[in-house]
Amino acid sequence: xAGVTQTPRYLIKTRGQQVTLSCSPISGHRSVSWYQQTPxxxxxxxxxxxxxxxxxxxxxxxxxxxxxxxxxxxEMNVSTLELGDSALYLCASSRADRGGTQYFGPGTRLLxx
Amino acid sequence: TQLLEQSPQFLSxxxxxxxxxYCNSSSVFSSLQWYRQEPGEGPVLLVTVVTGGEVKKLxxxxxxxxxxxxxxxxxxxxxxxxxTGLYLCAGATDSWGKLQFGAxxxxxxxx
Numbered sequence: 001x002a003g004v005t006q007t008p009r010y011l012i013k014t015r016g017q018q019v020t021l022s023c024s025p026i027s028g029h030r031s032v033s034w035y036q037q038t039p040x041x042x043x044x045x046x047x048x049x050x051x052x053x054x055x056x057x058x059x060x061x062x063x064x065x066x067x068x069x070x071x072x073x074x075e076m077n078v079s080t081l082e083l084g085d086s087a088l089y090l091c092a093s094s095r096a097d098r099g100g101t102q103y104f105g106p107g108t109r110l111l112x113x
Numbered sequence: 114t115q116l117l118e119q120s121p122q123f124l125s126x127x128x129x130x131x132x133x134x135y136c137n138s139s140s141v142f143s144s145l146q147w148y149r150q151e152p153g154e155g156p157v158l159l160v161t162v163v164t165g166g167e168v169k170k171l172x173x174x175x176x177x178x179x180x181x182x183x184x185x186x187x188x189x190x191x192x193x194x195x196x197t198g199l200y201l202c203a204g205a206t207d208s209w210g211k212l213q214f215g216a217x218x219x220x221x222x223x224x
Contacts, residue, residue: 004155033210042217043156043201048210055209090155094210101146102203102212104155 002027004093004105012111018079021108025072025093032074033102034066037088049074050096086112116140117204119215126222129191134218136202137184144205145178145185146212149198156201159187192222
């Protein structure tokens, strides 16, 4: 069974731009969670989607948004990029049950200049 | 603020030695997962523990979940250079899709 895939793997943007990252979950997994990983803060939860609905959200500004499609693929968008948004963005998929094991993709490395 | 405290932050050992990483919290978790992460890659799942007091063994790795489901440990026997990486513990609560991560333990095993 194929794992979680994320595209693109690397991105360079400038301040003020916006970016869209994509995630395809493991086949049969309907829950997709997004995390931001930085050296200073570690892994921080952004949001979780299930059945095209956002079920949970972390403490990030409204510039961070996401969506999920009917095939469970998910995208996250960051608008008006700031230097501090430079990070590794990870998505993870799981079966829908609460507290279920999450399987991570390889991540998208975003650098904001 | 990390609700999950991992210790130590860094471990450097010689091949063949043993090591233990600890993950502690004041919160109760429905399950706890351990991951290993290589630089620039996503975390790779090692194990999920669910039951208080549970012990799981994967070859040279032994995982334990505390009786109260608030803490866990990872023990590696006879470490090898391939065990080098960032070890992360992550606790699941009743919050949909959200794992609470520890800061990680960087393990370096030298030949």
